Amino acid sequence: MASAAAVWMGMAVSGAAWAEETLRIVTFGGSYEDFLKERVVNDFEKETGIHVVLDTWTLKIAQVRAMVEAGNITADLFVGDPWDAAAGCSEGILEPIDPKFLGDMSDMQDGSVLECGIGTHMFTITFAWDKDRTPNPPTSLEGFFDIKKYPGKRALTSRMYTTFEYALMADGVPNDQIYKVLGSPDGLQRVFKVLEPMKDQIVWWDPAQLSVTTLTNHEVAYSMVPINRYFNAVLNDNRNWDTTWERFAYGYDTWFIPKDAPNKDNAMKFLEFMMQPERLGALATDFVAPPSRKSALKFMDSKIASKVDYSKNPMPMDVEFWASHFDSFGKQFQAWLRQ
Amino acid sequence: MAVATVSERTTPLRAALGRVRRRATLISLAMLAPLLVMTGLLFVAPLANMLFRSIDNGEVSKAFPTTVETLRSWTDAPLPDEAAFRALVFDVRAAALQDRSVLGNAARRLNLEVDGFRSLVLSAPNKFKTVTEPYKKTVIEADSRWGEPQYWRALQRNAHKLTDFYFLSAFDLKRTADSSIVRTDEPIFLSIFVWSVLMGAIVTALCLVIAYPLAHLLAVVSPRVSSVLMFFVLLPFWTSILVRTSSWIVLLQREGPINQLLQWSGLINAPMTLLFNRIGVIIAMVHVMLPFMVLPLYSVMRGVNPNLMRAAYSMGAHAVTAFRRVYLPQTYAGIGAGVTLVFILTIGYYITPQLIGAPQDQLISGVIASYTSEYLNWGLSSALSAILLIVILALFASLRRFIVIGKAH
Numbered sequence: 114m115a116s117a118a119a120v121w122m123g124m125a126v127s128g129a130a131w132a133e134e135t136l137r138i139v140t141f142g143g144s145y146e147d148f149l150k151e152r153v154v155n156d157f158e159k160e161t162g163i164h165v166v167l168d169t170w171t172l173k174i175a176q177v178r179a180m181v182e183a184g185n186i187t188a189d190l191f192v193g194d195p196w197d198a199a200a201g202c203s204e205g206i207l208e209p210i211d212p213k214f215l216g217d218m219s220d221m222q223d224g225s226v227l228e229c230g231i232g233t234h235m236f237t238i239t240f241a242w243d244k245d246r247t248p249n250p251p252t253s254l255e256g257f258f259d260i261k262k263y264p265g266k267r268a269l270t271s272r273m274y275t276t277f278e279y280a281l282m283a284d285g286v287p288n289d290q291i292y293k294v295l296g297s298p299d300g301l302q303r304v305f306k307v308l309e310p311m312k313d314q315i316v317w318w319d320p321a322q323l324s325v326t327t328l329t330n331h332e333v334a335y336s337m338v339p340i341n342r343y344f345n346a347v348l349n350d351n352r353n354w355d356t357t358w359e360r361f362a363y364g365y366d367t368w369f370i371p372k373d374a375p376n377k378d379n380a381m382k383f384l385e386f387m388m389q390p391e392r393l394g395a396l397a398t399d400f401v402a403p404p405s406r407k408s409a410l411k412f413m414d415s416k417i418a419s420k421v422d423y424s425k426n427p428m429p430m431d432v433e434f435w436a437s438h439f440d441s442f443g444k445q446f447q448a449w450l451r452q
Numbered sequence: 453m454a455v456a457t458v459s460e461r462t463t464p465l466r467a468a469l470g471r472v473r474r475r476a477t478l479i480s481l482a483m484l485a486p487l488l489v490m491t492g493l494l495f496v497a498p499l500a501n502m503l504f505r506s507i508d509n510g511e512v513s514k515a516f517p518t519t520v521e522t523l524r525s526w527t528d529a530p531l532p533d534e535a536a537f538r539a540l541v542f543d544v545r546a547a548a549l550q551d552r553s554v555l556g557n558a559a560r561r562l563n564l565e566v567d568g569f570r571s572l573v574l575s576a577p578n579k580f581k582t583v584t585e586p587y588k589k590t591v592i593e594a595d596s597r598w599g600e601p602q603y604w605r606a607l608q609r610n611a612h613k614l615t616d617f618y619f620l621s622a623f624d625l626k627r628t629a630d631s632s633i634v635r636t637d638e639p640i641f642l643s644i645f646v647w648s649v650l651m652g653a654i655v656t657a658l659c660l661v662i663a664y665p666l667a668h669l670l671a672v673v674s675p676r677v678s679s680v681l682m683f684f685v686l687l688p689f690w691t692s693i694l695v696r697t698s699s700w701i702v703l704l705q706r707e708g709p710i711n712q713l714l715q716w717s718g719l720i721n722a723p724m725t726l727l728f729n730r731i732g733v734i735i736a737m738v739h740v741m742l743p744f745m746v747l748p749l750y751s752v753m754r755g756v757n758p759n760l761m762r763a764a765y766s767m768g769a770h771a772v773t774a775f776r777r778v779y780l781p782q783t784y785a786g787i788g789a790g791v792t793l794v795f796i797l798t799i800g801y802y803i804t805p806q807l808i809g810a811p812q813d814q815l816i817s818g819v820i821a822s823y824t825s826e827y828l829n830w831g832l833s834s835a836l837s838a839i840l841l842i843v844i845l846a847l848f849a850s851l852r853r854f855i856v857i858g859k860a861h
Contacts, residue, residue: 173825205553271811316728317811330705441567448638450812
């Protein structure tokens with residue numbers, strides 16, 4: 114809350130200097146912001162004359178809610194998690210987005226267009242390991258949850274999503290049954306049964322940076338690493354890591370507009386500009402993440418695209434499922450952790 | 453007679469003095485005004501808002517006004533009557549025409565009562581498009597979940613604009629369908645409160661044991677040595693908390709310097725797990741909190757007259773006795789202040805446990821933060837905050853006695 118207030122006040126102060134044609138975009142920051150600026154923002158400013166101000170957030174949707182409840186909307190466009198876009202949409206704190214501007218909807222990947230959000234690039238979390246230290250890694254997802262056959266600590270995300278899906282996959286649940294099983298009365302118990310034998314061998318990460326540092330520090334043998342961080346480690350930091358694409362769950366980085374955003378029209382113009390296949394494909398190269406638009410794939414650098422094998426057994430994450438179950442799962446998960 | 457004259461003369465003087473005093477009071481109040489207004493705006497108002505959120509329950513009655521009114525007459529029947537189903541359809545259609553937050557907020561609130569209620573409410577406007585009389589039959593046909601009493605009981609429970617739901621949740625309690633209070637299936641918050649208080653006690657005790665001799669040393673050595681030592685005590689204050697915490701991650705990791713040193717010295721064979729568990733949290737927290745214990749102790753110890761100890765020795769007291777009966781009582785004020793500060797700060801601290809501890813090692817403040825920003829359950833985070841506030845005020849009130857006792861000596 115304190116950080117939300119700080120961001121919010123900071124925005125309000127700098128807000129005094131607003132020009133008439135402005136667009137305030139809030140992203141993950143870091144290299145994401147750099148690539149976005151280079152590939153999209155600079156051209157957008159030149160072409161439209163709209164001044165773009167970039168800001169960073171920590172993906173806590175509470176910030177958007179506080180903003181809308183206070184009636185002080187100081188940003189026009191956010192990029193964040195799809196379930197937050199779904200939950201925020203039903204709560205009425207986000208603007209519905211008319212997908213008409215995308216044209217042919219069959220060009221969009223499943224799950225990338227929401228009522229109040231437009232997905233741009235795929236994200237996933239995969240198991241990674243250090244090849245020097247782990248010469249005989251598991252070849253299937255089951256192996257990562259089989260502590261007897263493949264000993265060594267695991268770093269899993271404590272944010273629940275993907276961890277729970279993968280545990281069920283390892284337990285033999287087919288992709289199209291995952292959410293049916295997870296939502297059934299003893300679905301969570303089945304997840305905990307898979308995790309129980311390795312409970313004391315799990316390091317739970319929450320700031321996503323820990324997924325990388327636990328592996329570089331040899332704190333764990335296997336880590337669930339967000340794919341962009343995995344490629345950053347392999348391509349930029351020359352880590353001798355490997356991962357598997359045997360089975361994985363994915364979602365899309367999703368853009369949304371807070372309700373009554375002052376520059377809503379400019380935000381829509383920006384979305385349209387960014388969603389052009391060529392720009393979306395170029396960004397996909399930078400993010401090492403396939404685009405949500407099928408026609409944009411050919412503009413992604415083929416060398417980079419070949420490093421990810423998304424063809425095998427991907428499962429789209431159920432955004433609405435998580436928006437409905439996050440709260441009660443959170444309590445049961447915390448209770449299980451404390452047992 | 454003379455006395456009366458004096459009092460007659462003093463009366464105007466007293467009045468004049470009173471005027472001057474009143475003016476001075478007014479001036480100082482005026483000077484304090486900005487502070488008071490700021491405290492009111494930035495402290496009291498948000499606090500009151502937070503406390504209100506913990507009992508606020510307007511969402512359901514706003515979206516389903518006639519339904520909750522109709523459900524008042526529903527008692528033992530397995531399902532409510534036709535009138536309730538008609539009211540539901542009416543309310544859903546009316547709410548769908550309003551701002552989408554009306555139905556959305558009710559959906560979020562009801563989802564806390566019954567997992568999955570959110571999707572039932574949000575899909576209702578679409579599914580109710582074609583329902584007609586008899587409503588009971590067609591509504592259940594549109595979505596069979598409306599045939600389950602648990603959803604209706606949840607609606608019925610939330611007819612009031614105020615609720616004890618969040619406070620009950622914060623104590624791991626809930627209301628059943630017949631309104632009796634039982635324990636929840638996944639009790640967590642009481643154990644988090646207990647762990648937070650325990651953690652506060654452990655860190656405070658360790659800080660006291662380490663800080664007491666250190667503060668004594670600071671008070672008795674030459675000013676030059678003392679200023680150098682003081683620099684090291686204060687150094688952590690000038691370093692970012694994130695930097696300090698990250699440094700502990702480096703030091704405590706499996707192949708970090710501490711484990712290497714312990715293995716090299718032969719004390720342990722395999723590396724110890726010092727990170728992402730309670731040991732790590734305690735080590736790092738003691739380091740963070742140490743200055744808050746050293747400084748109050750030091751300021752009190754500097755004022756202790758060394759002659760009193762000499763007097764005790766000269767009268768034949770053993771070193772331990774002299775310490776216990778002469779020196780220690782004179783430092784009670786410092787102990788009281790340090791213990792209060794460290795204890796309260798520790799319970800309210802969450803950056804270090806979040807980075808160094810496992811999820812189950814989070815203190816109550818970390819849990820409040822995640823309910824505020826991740827789960828968006830502001831009612832529950834407000835209730836937890838209110839309880840934390842009361843616990844801290846109660847502890848502060850009881851610890852204050854020690855400080856007063858210390859001063860009396």
